[in-house]
Amino acid sequence: MSIRTLAFLAMLVAGSLFVTACQPQVNVSRSSVNLREGMALEPPAERLVPVRPSAIEGAKVFERAQCIICHGTRGFGDGPAAANLTAEQKTLLHDLLRLVGIRLSAPQLPSRPANFHNVVAMRLNSPFTMYETVTRGRPHTAMPSFPRPRDYPKKGMPRGRPSYGARLFGVYLTDEERWHVIFHELSFASTPQEVALGKQLYETKEIEINGRPYTCASCHGTKGDGRGPAGAELSRTLWGWARGEGPGILTDINLMAQRKSTELFQSIVDGREEAHRYRGKLTDDEIWALVNYIWTFVYDYPWPK
Numbered sequence: 001m002s003i004r005t006l007a008f009l010a011m012l013v014a015g016s017l018f019v020t021a022c023q024p025q026v027n028v029s030r031s032s033v034n035l036r037e038g039m040a041l042e043p044p045a046e047r048l049v050p051v052r053p054s055a056i057e058g059a060k061v062f063e064r065a066q067c068i069i070c071h072g073t074r075g076f077g078d079g080p081a082a083a084n085l086t087a088e089q090k091t092l093l094h095d096l097l098r099l100v101g102i103r104l105s106a107p108q109l110p111s112r113p114a115n116f117h118n119v120v121a122m123r124l125n126s127p128f129t130m131y132e133t134v135t136r137g138r139p140h141t142a143m144p145s146f147p148r149p150r151d152y153p154k155k156g157m158p159r160g161r162p163s164y165g166a167r168l169f170g171v172y173l174t175d176e177e178r179w180h181v182i183f184h185e186l187s188f189a190s191t192p193q194e195v196a197l198g199k200q201l202y203e204t205k206e207i208e209i210n211g212r213p214y215t216c217a218s219c220h221g222t223k224g225d226g227r228g229p230a231g232a233e234l235s236r237t238l239w240g241w242a243r244g245e246g247p248g249i250l251t252d253i254n255l256m257a258q259r260k261s262t263e264l265f266q267s268i269v270d271g272r273e274e275a276h277r278y279r280g281k282l283t284d285d286e287i288w289a290l291v292n293y294i295w296t297f298v299y300d301y302p303w304p305k
């Protein structure tokens, strides 16, 4: 290797080290300067959910839209139709032949309606995935789609994307009704006692972070809007907290509608913020109680908290 190649290589290494060192580093949590100084905040984002969901309204929709036939009056998946529901079995061959207009008859498989008290399943649902299921139904199961009235004109083909699954004729839901009914179903996944325990922990359980005692409400605020006394401090460095939206703003329905309970649990035990790691400081039951309480910031909860 010649001296010139060596020198070139050395320069390349030094150059790349220099470039790496110059990468912009954004570490908001430990920053001592005020990043927001002199910069205007964007206005808050548009609400994706057109209404404040209400489990009380949802209970009415649950009955009127006949969800109870399959899911049962109390959402245990034990409605009068539940035992005999089936769905067509499908394979790739069925789908391929269907493309050329041949319909093979296939054996029917049993299809069991969801039990909304089954926490193992419910903790993996986000309101948005439930919205998708209620709007479009679920392929290869007896879960029907509940389109908006305007998607199904009296004459002609349905507008928009096709729905999966079965159809209940004549049953439509508006967007508002769908959000209400979803949160009604979500309210089955915890008991009022758990929610009350969650509220108590959220507001009173003090945990030391860097030698200072904090409750959840010190930062997140008693209303979950990030406006607790320590929340004000945080909003000097966290853009989202200043705008009142984003991670940690538990009233932000756009964000919360995309969260699963398991994700909220995870951010409590192993949060991104160093000061936010509650692993070993709360029991699993206490954390689930907190998660169940946190949901009530975004919808009208039917029972006293």
Ligand code: HEC
Pocket (backbone or CB within 6 Å): 061, 062, 065, 066, 067, 068, 069, 070, 071, 081, 085, 111, 112, 113, 114, 121, 122, 125, 130, 131, 133, 134, 138, 141, 142, 143, 144, 146, 168, 181, 182, 185
């Ligand atoms: C004809 C019976 C039937 C009716 C009526 C029905 N469902 Fe379902 N539903 C099902 C079945 C079956 C499943 C399970 C699908 C599966 O196996 O994944 C299900 C699943 C669901 C799920 C997904 C739950 C999960 O954990 O993944 C939601 C949400 C749901 N239904 C909401 C509703 C709502 C809201 C209504 C009324 C507006 C309704 N359902 C009416 C049969 C029904």
Ligand code: HEC
Pocket (backbone or CB within 6 Å): 202, 209, 214, 215, 216, 217, 218, 219, 220, 230, 234, 238, 246, 247, 248, 249, 255, 259, 264, 265, 267, 268, 271, 272, 273, 275, 276, 278, 290, 294
């Ligand atoms: C020192 C202030 C502080 C305290 C105390 C605190 N949090 Fe947080 N929390 C935050 C911040 C900041 C975030 C946002 C982190 C991020 O940007 O990912 C957050 C995020 C969260 C999230 C994630 C939300 C999401 O959308 O992912 C949950 C859930 C949460 N906190 C619950 C709690 C609970 C429950 C407690 C009490 C046991 C608690 N927090 C205590 C500051 C705090």
